[in-house]
Amino acid sequence: MPQEIEPKWQEIWVERGVMKADDSSPKPKYYDLVMYPYPSGDLTVGHARNYVMGDVLGRMKRMQGFEVLHPFGWDAFGLPAENAAMKRGIHPRDWTVENIAKGKRELKMMGILYDWDREVTSCEPDYYRWTQWLFLLMLERGLAYRAMAPVNWCPVDKTVLANEQVINGRCWRHLDVEVEKRDLEQWFLKITDYADRLLDDIALLDKWPTKVRVMQTNWIGRSMGAEVDFSIDGLGGEKVRIYTTRPDTLFGATFMVLAPEHPLVGRVTTDKQRARVHAYIEKARKETEIERMSTEREKTGVPTGGFAINPVNGEKIPIWIADYVLLTYGTGAIMAVPAHDERDFEFAMRFHLPVREVIAPPGGPQGELRSAYVGPGVMVNSAEFDGLDAAVAFERITDSLEARGIGTRAVKYRLRDWLISRQRYWGAPIPVVYCPTHGIVPVPAERLPVLLPAEYRPLSEQPDWYRTKCPIGGEEARRETDTMDTFIDSSWYFLRYASPHDETQAFDPELTNHWMAVDQYTGGVEHAILHLLYSRFFTKVLHDAGLVSVSEPFMRLFNQGMVKRFGQVMSKSAGNGVSIDELAGAQGADAGRIYEMFIGPPEEDVEWNDAGLNGVVKFLQRVWRLVLEPEQIAAEVGPTGSRVDASVLRRKVAQTIGRVTEHYDELRFNTAVAFLMELANTMQDYLHGGGARDDEWESAVRTLVKLLNPLAPHVCEEMWERLGEKGLLADASWPTYDPAAAAEPKVVLVVQVGGRLRDRLDVDAGLSEAQAVQAALGSEKVRAALDGRGPSKVIYVPDRLINLLP
RNA sequence: GUCGGCGUGGCGGAAUGGCAGACGCGCCAGCCUUAGGAGCUGGUGCCCGAAAGGGCGUGGAGGUUCAAAUCCUCUCGCCGACACCA
Numbered sequence: 081m082p083q084e085i086e087p088k089w090q091e092i093w094v095e096r097g098v099m100k101a102d103d104s105s106p107k108p109k110y111y112d113l114v115m116y117p118y119p120s121g122d123l124t125v126g127h128a129r130n131y132v133m134g135d136v137l138g139r140m141k142r143m144q145g146f147e148v149l150h151p152f153g154w155d156a157f158g159l160p161a162e163n164a165a166m167k168r169g170i171h172p173r174d175w176t177v178e179n180i181a182k183g184k185r186e187l188k189m190m191g192i193l194y195d196w197d198r199e200v201t202s203c204e205p206d207y208y209r210w211t212q213w214l215f216l217l218m219l220e221r222g223l224a225y226r227a228m229a230p231v232n233w234c235p236v237d238k239t240v241l242a243n244e245q246v247i248n249g250r251c252w253r254h255l256d257v258e259v260e261k262r263d264l265e266q267w268f269l270k271i272t273d274y275a276d277r278l279l280d281d282i283a284l285l286d287k288w289p290t291k292v293r294v295m296q297t298n299w300i301g302r303s304m305g306a307e308v309d310f311s312i313d314g315l316g317g318e319k320v321r322i323y324t325t326r327p328d329t330l331f332g333a334t335f336m337v338l339a340p341e342h343p344l345v346g347r348v349t350t351d352k353q354r355a356r357v358h359a360y361i362e363k364a365r366k367e368t369e370i371e372r373m374s375t376e377r378e379k380t381g382v383p384t385g386g387f388a389i390n391p392v393n394g395e396k397i398p399i400w401i402a403d404y405v406l407l408t409y410g411t412g413a414i415m416a417v418p419a420h421d422e423r424d425f426e427f428a429m430r431f432h433l434p435v436r437e438v439i440a441p442p443g444g445p446q447g448e449l450r451s452a453y454v455g456p457g458v459m460v461n462s463a464e465f466d467g468l469d470a471a472v473a474f475e476r477i478t479d480s481l482e483a484r485g486i487g488t489r490a491v492k493y494r495l496r497d498w499l500i501s502r503q504r505y506w507g508a509p510i511p512v513v514y515c516p517t518h519g520i521v522p523v524p525a526e527r528l529p530v531l532l533p534a535e536y537r538p539l540s541e542q543p544d545w546y547r548t549k550c551p552i553g554g555e556e557a558r559r560e561t562d563t564m565d566t567f568i569d570s571s572w573y574f575l576r577y578a579s580p581h582d583e584t585q586a587f588d589p590e591l592t593n594h595w596m597a598v599d600q601y602t603g604g605v606e607h608a609i610l611h612l613l614y615s616r617f618f619t620k621v622l623h624d625a626g627l628v629s630v631s632e633p634f635m636r637l638f639n640q641g642m643v644k645r646f647g648q649v650m651s652k653s654a655g656n657g658v659s660i661d662e663l664a665g666a667q668g669a670d671a672g673r674i675y676e677m678f679i680g681p682p683e684e685d686v687e688w689n690d691a692g693l694n695g696v697v698k699f700l701q702r703v704w705r706l707v708l709e710p711e712q713i714a715a716e717v718g719p720t721g722s723r724v725d726a727s728v729l730r731r732k733v734a735q736t737i738g739r740v741t742e743h744y745d746e747l748r749f750n751t752a753v754a755f756l757m758e759l760a761n762t763m764q765d766y767l768h769g770g771g772a773r774d775d776e777w778e779s780a781v782r783t784l785v786k787l788l789n790p791l792a793p794h795v796c797e798e799m800w801e802r803l804g805e806k807g808l809l810a811d812a813s814w815p816t817y818d819p820a821a822a823a824e825p826k827v828v829l830v831v832q833v834g835g836r837l838r839d840r841l842d843v844d845a846g847l848s849e850a851q852a853v854q855a856a857l858g859s860e861k862v863r864a865a866l867d868g869r870g871p872s873k874v875i876y877v878p879d880r881l882i883n884l885l886p
Numbered sequence: 887g888u889c890g891g892c893g894u895g896g897c898g899g900a901a902u903g904g905c906a907g908a909c910g911c912g913c914c915a916g917c918c919u920u921a922g923g924a925g926c927u928g929g930u931g932c933c934c935g936a937a938a939g940g941g942c943g944u945g946g947a948g949g950u951u952c953a954a955a956u957c958c959u960c961u962c963g964c965c966g967a968c969a970c971c972a
C-alpha cells in the first residue's frame with residue numbers, strides 16, 4: 081500500500097473543492113460542528129479524536145446527499161498566549177499565528193475535510209469587531225451593565241473571573257490558587273434575565289447527554305418560595321426581608337440569621353453585643369471562600385441581641401449572624417426552622433436554640449426531634465393551618481402573606497450575572513468610552529473595531545491608546561481598558577461560519593438561518609456549563625433581536641471522552657502527549673484515524689496504547705489486498721479455513737450496510753469498525769471457498785470501500801480509482817440495501833429446559849411455536865433434560881430461543 | 887454530604903431482558919517461507935474430566951422473571967459535577 085497517496089488525495093480534494101459548503105445548494109443541509117480549539121500549539125491525538133469523529137460523520141452525510149457545513153476556527157484570544165509570550169519575549173499574536181499554522185497543517189495531514197474558506201479566528205479584527213458589536217447590542221438591549229460588586233480575583237492571572245471560572249474557590253486555570261474577593265466596578269451580562277428560558281428550554285434538548293442537561297439545570301438552580309418581612313423589635317417600622325422555600329414551616333421559625341455582611345446588622349445589634357458581633361464580622365471577612373464554604377466544619381455565629389417578630393404568630397425570635405448564610409443568595413437573611421432544615425437544626429443544637437415541630441410525618445408528631453425532618457407531612461403547631469397537608473399549607477400560607485402585604489411569592493436562582501471584564505491585553509477591548517460629561521458612551525458601531533494597540537502591554541498603561549475623544553461631545557475621554565472574557569468570543573462563532581467574510585454585519589441572518597441550528601455538535605464535556613450555557617444565552621438574545629430564527633443553537637450534542645496516556649490526560653506539559661504528526665507519521669493518517677475510532681467507546685475516556693495501532697494497519701492492508709489483489713488472497717487458502725458461499729456474502733454485505741450506517745449515525749464508531757472487519761473476514765472466507773470474482777464480488781468490494789471511506793478516505797479514494805471508478809469516492813452515493821436481503825434464512829434456535837441451555841438447533845427462520853417445539857423435542861439432549869416430564873409451559877422467542885418448562 | 891456515571895477474559899472492549907466475551911490486541915500450536923516485528927490456519931474465560939460431557943462465571947449480597955451483565959433494593963470500589971443556595 082503506497083505511502084504517498086495521502087498528500088495526493090488531500091490535494092485533489094482541495095482542487096475539486098470537496099469540502100466547500102454551498103449556501104445555495106438544493107440539497108438538505110447538515111451542520112456538522114466540532115468545538116473550535118484554543119491554538120495552544122499542542123494538538124494531540126486527543127484533539128484529533130474529536131475532529132475525526134466530526135469528519136467521519138460529515139463524510140458519510142455528504143455521501144448520503146446532504147450539503148454539509150463542516151467548518152473550523154480558532155478560539156485565539158486568551159491567557160495562555162500571554163503567558164507563552166511573556167516566557168519567550170514575543171508578542172501573543174505571533175505565538176498564536178504560529179500555532180494556528182501548525183495546527184492547520186496537522187489537521188490537513190489527518191485528511192480532515194474542513195471548509196477552510198470559512199475559517200474564523202477570534203483574535204483577528206474582522207472577527208472581534210463583531211464581538212464588540214454584539215457587546216453593544218447587549219448594552220442597547222439592557223443586558224450589559226457596569227456595577228461595583230465583590231468579584232473573584234485570580235492573583236496569578238491578575239484578572240477577575242466569572243463565577244463559572246471559579247472551581248472550589250480556586251482559579252480554573254490554577255487549581256492550587258485561591259481566588260480573592262475584591263470590590264471592583266466591572267461589566268456584567270445579565271444572563272439571569274434568561275434564567276427561566278435557559279432552564280425551561282433544556283427540555284427541548286432531548287438529544288443532549290443527560291449529564292449535561294442535569295449539570296445545566298443544577299447550575300441555574302431555580303427555587304420557588306416566598307419572601308417574607310419580619311419586623312425588628314423596637315426599631316419602629318424597620319423590617320428584615322427573608323427568603324424561604326418553605327413558607328409552610330413559618331410557624332416553626334425559632335430564630336433568624338443574617339449574613340455577617342447584611343446591611344441591617346449594625347442596626348439590630350445591641351450595645352451589649354456590639355463587640356462580639358464586630359469581632360465575628362472581622363473574622364468572617366478574613367476567611368477565604370474555601371474555608372467559609374466548607375460544609376464539613378462546625379457552624380459558627382453570634383447573637384446580635386436584637387429580636388424580630390414572626391409575622392404569623394407575633395412571636396419574638398432572636399436575630400443571630402452566621403456565615404452559613406450568604407449575602408449573595410436570596411435576601412441574605414433567613415428565618416431558621418431547625419425542626420425542618422438540617423443546617424438550622426445543626427445550628428440550634430450547637431447554640432441550644434429551641435426547636436419547634438410544625439410538620440408531622442405520616443406516623444404523627446415526633447415530639448423530640450433527633451434530626452431535621454424534611455419530608456412531607458401534616459401541619460401541626462401552626463394555628464389555623466393545623467391538619468392541612470404541608471404542600472397545601474405552602475400555598476395557603478403564602479396566599480395569606482400576600483393578602484396581608486407582608487410577603488410575596490419569589491423565585492430565586494443560583495445562576496449569577498456573567499462578569500465579563502478581564503484586566504488582560506489579549507482579548508477584545510470592551511468598546512466603550514468614559515466621558516467626563518456624558519458618562520459611559522458606547523463606541524458607535526461604524527467606528528468598530530476598537531483595535532488593540534500593537535504593543536503588548538496592559539491597556540491601562542498605554543495612554544496613547546486609551547486617551548480618546550468622547551464620541552458625543554468630542555472632549556478628552558478615556559477608553560475602557562478591560563477586555564472581554566474569551567468565552568464571549570466562543571459564544572457566537574458558530575453563527576459566523578455561515579457568512580465568515582461579511583464586512584457589514586456579524587453574520588448574514590439569511591445564511592445563518594439557513595445553516596442553523598447545528599445538527600451535530602461534538603466536543604469535550606469540560607464545556608458542559610461554561611461554553612454551552614453562554615452560547616445558548618447568546619442565541620436566545622439574538623433570537624429576541626430578530627437576528628436568529630432558532631432559540632437553541634445545538635440540536636444534538638456529543639461529548640467525546642478524553643485520551644489518556646499513563647493514566648493522565650495527554651498534554652505537552654505533562655510530557656505524555658502523542659502529537660498528530662507522530663500518529664500520521666507512524667502508519668499513515670488512515671490507520672491513525674481508524675485507530676482513534678476503534679480504541680474504545682467514543683464517549684468514554686481511553687488509554688492510548690501505541691501497540692494497538694498494528695491491528696488496524698493489518699486490517700487496512702487486508703482490505704487493500706481484498707480489493708485490489710483478490711487472487712493472492714484466494715491462493716492463500718489453508719487446508720482447514722472457514723469458507724462461505726455467495727449467499728452468505730450477499731447477506732453479510734446487506735447487514736453491514738445497515739449496521740455501519742446506523743452506528744456511524746449514532747457515533748458508535750468502535751463497533752462500526754468491528755462490523756467492517758467482520759465484512760472483510762467474510763469476504764476473505766468467500767475467496768478461500770473458491771468464490772468467483774463475479775458481479776456479486778465486485779459489488780461487495782465497492783460496498784466495502786464506500787463504507788470504509790469516512791474512516792480511511794485516502795486509501796479508499798486510491799482503491800476506488802484503481803478499481804477503475806470515475807469520479808471521487810467522496811462524492812459517490814452511500815450504499816443502501818434491501819432489508820429482505822439481510823434476513824437470515826436459517827437461524828440458530830437456542831433451546832432451554834427450565835431456563836438452562838440444553839441445545840442449539842439450526843432451523844429455518846420463521847418457525848411457528850408448534851414447529852419450534854417439535855424441533856426442540858427432536859433433540860436427544862433436550863429429551864434427556866426433560867426426563868419424561870412433558871413441557872408444561874413453552875416460552876418462544878421466534879428465531880432466537882425456546883424455553884421448555886418441565 | 888447531594889446528584890450523575892462506571893465496574894465484563896491477560897488487555898481494549900461487544901452484548902440494554904433471550905447463546906456472555908462480537909471485533910481487535912496479546913498469547914499458544916501449526917503451515918508457508920525470497921527467514922520477517924510479513925502472510926495463512928486453528929486454539930485461547932475459569933474449574934472437573936482422557937474424552938463425551940458437566941459445573942461455575944459480568945465488583946459483592948439479596949430480589950423480580952420462564953430467562954438478568956442488562957430491571958429493583960442494599961453494599962463496596964473508582965471517576966466526574968455540585969457543594970451551608972435557605
